Amino acid sequence: MTNDNTESDSLTRRQYVKAGGAGAATLAIAGCLGGGGDGDDDGETTSPDDGGDGTTQSGDDNGGGSGGELEIVHWWTAGGEEDALQALVEGFEEEYPDVTVNNNPAPGGAGSALDTEIQSRILNEDPPSTFQIWPGKALNTYTESEVLVDIGDSVWGEEMRDAYLEGVKQMSQPAGDYVAVPLNIHRLNNLFYNVSVLEDAGVDPGSLDSPSALLDAMETIASETDATPMAHQTQAPWSSVQLWESVLIGVAGVDVYQDVLDGNVAANEDAVKEALQLVADYSEYFNEDAGSVAWDEANSGVIQGDAAFLHQGDWAAGQYKAAEDFEFGTDWEHVPFPGTGGVYHVVTDSFVMPTSNPSPDATEKWLRYCGSVDGQERFNPIKGSIPPRTDVPDDEFGPFLTAQREDFENSDAQPPSIAHGTGVTPEVKSNVEGAFSSFNGSWNVDSTYNELTNAF
Template identity: 80%
Template sequence: MTSNNNLTRRRYLQGAGATGAVLTMAGCLGGGGDGDSGGDGTTEAGGTTTSSGSQELEIVHWWTAGGEADALEALVEGFEEEYPEVTVTNNAAPGGAGSALDTEIQSRILNNNPPSTFQIWPGKALNTYTESEVLEDIGDSVWDQEMRDAYLDGVKQMSQPAGNYVAVPLNIHRLNNLFYNVEVVESAGVDPSSLSTPADVLSAMETIDAETDATPMAHQTQAPWSTLQLWESVLIGAAGVDTYNDILAGNVAANEDVVRESLQLVADYSEYFNEDAGSVAWDQANNGVIQGNAAFLHQGDWAAGQYQAAEDFEYESDWDYVPFPGTDSVYHVVTDSFVMPTSNPSPEATEKWLSYCGSVDGQERFNPIKGSIPPRTDVPNDEFGPFLTTQREDFNNSDAQPPSIAHGTGVTPEVKSNIEGVFSSFNGSWNVDNAYNGLTNAF
């Protein structure tokens, strides 16, 4: 089968986001538009490359901020040391918590010109691709028994949403973190460890606003994902994981009171965001915490990668974190992975890359810099430092590891797109009634 026949234009528009727009990224490789393998390999009528193809590996990803860009560079350096015969082309498609990349990749698949590999969340985020049968089964070529034995069971399940292995998870992030600048909160007389509910966070921000010149919470609203992610933590903290999972199943109206209350609390938080929230990216907002101009940041633990890359900004003495109040025993999970598209221009090089991403060496190089923990259980703690070692302990001791809406692991791409539309409007109006009505319709 060819990519064009399986990823129909109607399905593409459903999966590509609220606008359905097709973006063309400058700098992406051209060739292969006629279905050729793009290298020394040959392509059968069905679109499957039958020989090794090119040894040029094109990686498409959205990691461009501070620590995450450094983490990818470290991963690529390790890969190139192990496979010096492969030439790596590193193409970024940043923005929108993966939506720009998704649009780019689906456009290229429709044009029978996929990259060697691309970054994507496993789980339900893969549905558009698995239903369209445009990802290679890598169960035999990459997922050997040693790798299967080393991976956490839940992560392995996310790697095979249609029953066969199509993805290699590289990391595990925790979403329900509340980071803070130690000096700012202490000067306000606020003790983050004493906060036990999402409503307590609002009270703390009110105090910070009254007692300091700092912004109570650094945040970005130019894209919907950060506010959606914040709402997920508020909802879990206020109502618990069972209610959150029930809402993920589409039962919004059955939980109307807690949905409205959590939306209202986020709207109340917005009064204490930085004034330029609508025009900055998350990492730019996070600079306020680093510079001492902001107190709190709700974000995945990739924010710690930015802190670790900053000069003279030390864990515990300058910055610290608590689980978002009300979610102490929860590890709200998002995972990044790489996949192998069909009609692949460099299948042998791609298999090498995926195997390396699944290795101890690859995950030991990448995760400490990225600010994430490894999905392999046999990666030693030596390189992870005190913050990530604590995160690994929190993960091992957690009672629940729910998936994410904002990062596509807990809902289908179509539902995620619908909810992003709701929060895009919410970011501009903070209208709880409209947001609640939008969520009831989103599923």
């Protein structure tokens, strides 16, 4: 497996970790798609020098001056996620009133339902205008099948390229051409908590310096309160995969984690098994309905004071922001997952332009807007993420996300994620999810370890 994510050096905001690379299972669709749909037409365009700043040049759109319909397929249906997308769409509609937006969600854990729908539609030569996907290695299935449009000239203008973090640009062009527009950066290694529950239990979150210390804290919460020590969902594997990722970094460090991403699982057997065992131990303190709820439903326990901790990406903060009478610093707080201080474990979302596109002009407008200051300033504060552009003001981000931006800039390492597709190929990600589907039911460390050695 080819993997370009081997660096763990201290990186500045402008040196954000490269998460591109090659090698993946490929859709059996190369050559299946007909002519046209390459995004090049006589409609409205933005020149490379102007692209991405929200300005446009006049021209016809999809024939006769009509902007056409833009179909957006995504998996954002929970709490602040849905609100964030709506804010993005509203800003886009203000900028481009000639385009009609068809908001078409495909909900499912970590994009699983969306992948199935998109690949089926591409095979049937009926792609949407655009769809949500992680950049980096998650794009390999589509770039190797040549079903994404090169948007380097039509979208990635000079202004936009200058404003974006270097590593994010690299993630947007895993096969050389620009094919994606990232619009956010999430941190995965967060430990959120309900302030009152921890105070009632006498647990000091600032003292948690290792994944095993977190286990001790959960034991204390179980004995001192009626609250669930950790809110979690196990009906889909991705939450347990990402929890294991953070535990692995917490017990063994970023270098070992990166080595595992490179496929060297057996060389790190003790660390991998220790992380799996800790997740199995944590499972004794999950909510009883973990196997039948989604992540946001589990997170509602933290909001209601029925649960103490939640390990999740900072999209959880979007749900907290949307909740009534649940204030940052007073009702909820967070610390880096124990043992991962100085690490910013990265998850990024992007949109792409499939070939045989039903609305190329409208799609280019959408992608340029996603890459603009206005789009990212509207979307990220609600989503609970920070922008990949360096010139988006802090004004709208509030104390939590402003602190996250500072943590990003000061972080020592910014590794990509397995569960969210930037760090491994789709094939490896699917294999890992298979291993954790079994793990979620059995909590069998040895058998899961064996599956992981084969997964890579």
